[in-house]
Amino acid sequence: MQVTVVEVGPRDGLQNEPSVLPPGVRAELCNRLASTGIPKIEVASFVSPSRVPQMAGAEDVVSALDVRYSTVYAGLVLNEKGYDRLHAVGLKEVHFAFAATETFNRRNQNSSVEESLAVAERIIARAHADGIRATITIGASFGCPFEGRVDPGRVLAFAERLVAAGADEIVFADTIGVAVPKQVRHLVREGVRLGRPIGVHLHNTRNTGLANAYVAMEEGASVFDASVGGIGGCPFAPRAAGNIATEDLVYMLDGEGIETGIDLDGLIAVARWLEEVLGHPLPGQVYRAGRFMAVSR
Numbered sequence: 001m002q003v004t005v006v007e008v009g010p011r012d013g014l015q016n017e018p019s020v021l022p023p024g025v026r027a028e029l030c031n032r033l034a035s036t037g038i039p040k041i042e043v044a045s046f047v048s049p050s051r052v053p054q055m056a057g058a059e060d061v062v063s064a065l066d067v068r069y070s071t072v073y074a075g076l077v078l079n080e081k082g083y084d085r086l087h088a089v090g091l092k093e094v095h096f097a098f099a100a101t102e103t104f105n106r107r108n109q110n111s112s113v114e115e116s117l118a119v120a121e122r123i124i125a126r127a128h129a130d131g132i133r134a135t136i137t138i139g140a141s142f143g144c145p146f147e148g149r150v151d152p153g154r155v156l157a158f159a160e161r162l163v164a165a166g167a168d169e170i171v172f173a174d175t176i177g178v179a180v181p182k183q184v185r186h187l188v189r190e191g192v193r194l195g196r197p198i199g200v201h202l203h204n205t206r207n208t209g210l211a212n213a214y215v216a217m218e219e220g221a222s223v224f225d226a227s228v229g230g231i232g233g234c235p236f237a238p239r240a241a242g243n244i245a246t247e248d249l250v251y252m253l254d255g256e257g258i259e260t261g262i263d264l265d266g267l268i269a270v271a272r273w274l275e276e277v278l279g280h281p282l283p284g285q286v287y288r289a290g291r292f293m294a295v296s297r
């Protein structure tokens with residue numbers, strides 16, 4: 001069995017860090033990650049720098065990449081303007097995200113869910129016309145900070161519509177890190193019936209991230225977002241928490257005999273380098289403990 005681990009640290013991780021890294025350092029992070037065999041990296045978010053200063057200079061990050069043909073470089077967009085920028089720099093995969101609940105989507109995207117679905121459909125169509133792969137992430141798929149628990153039927157209806165629109169992949173995101181394995185098991189099990197690759201994007205806010213990843217794997221999810229060192233959960237912002245740490249996920253998948261193609265030791269080295277760059281300990285655990293020889297490949 002094989003899964004695709006998608007490194008989102010350079011985007012989701014860094015956009016939630018208090019320090020702003022210049023594009024050259026963000027590109028270096030991507031290059032170091034690519035050298036470990038990570039198959040796909042979300043390298044930047046094409047949003048306005050006034051909204052997310054950490055993501056300023058997305059084009060400069062892309063132009064400083066040492067492009068490897070074995071790595072897919074993807075970017076996040078929240079609207080068609082972002083898509084125009086992504087297309088202009090030649091990325092071959094677009095990730096579009098919106099939230100499953102009206103309140104969260106209105107606050108984040110300033111549009112209704114229906115409007116966001118329409119944008120998703122237009123971006124999928126444009127991407128395919130341009131030869132670009134389109135992944136759609138449904139944020140707050142399990143819980144919303146404003147509306148509480150989210151009805152899985154609602155999320156699955158969105159997924160079904162996006163599959164009909166041609167989305168190459170659907171990712172269920174636990175944006176605020178509230179999901180428990182029972183919820184993830186149900187949504188992934190139903191999601192894979194749609195016949196497209198299903199991914200999960202898990203934040204470890206309440207320490208259920210890896211347990212959620214495990215049940216997603218059991219139910220047939222084939223795409224796992226993660227961030228090196230678990231960044232995004234800065235200790236100076238106690239209520240924020242990062243994605244599951246890529247090296248923690250890879251350690252578990254390795255031990256379970258799931259192929260990722262990623263060099264765990266190399267990944268641990270990247271996390272240690274990033275700890276120096278950011279100047280604080282990262283939430284990930286395996287990069288501190290190291291690998292255990294009994295489960296090494």
Ligand code: ZN
Binds near residue numbers: 012243
């Ligand atoms: Zn996230």
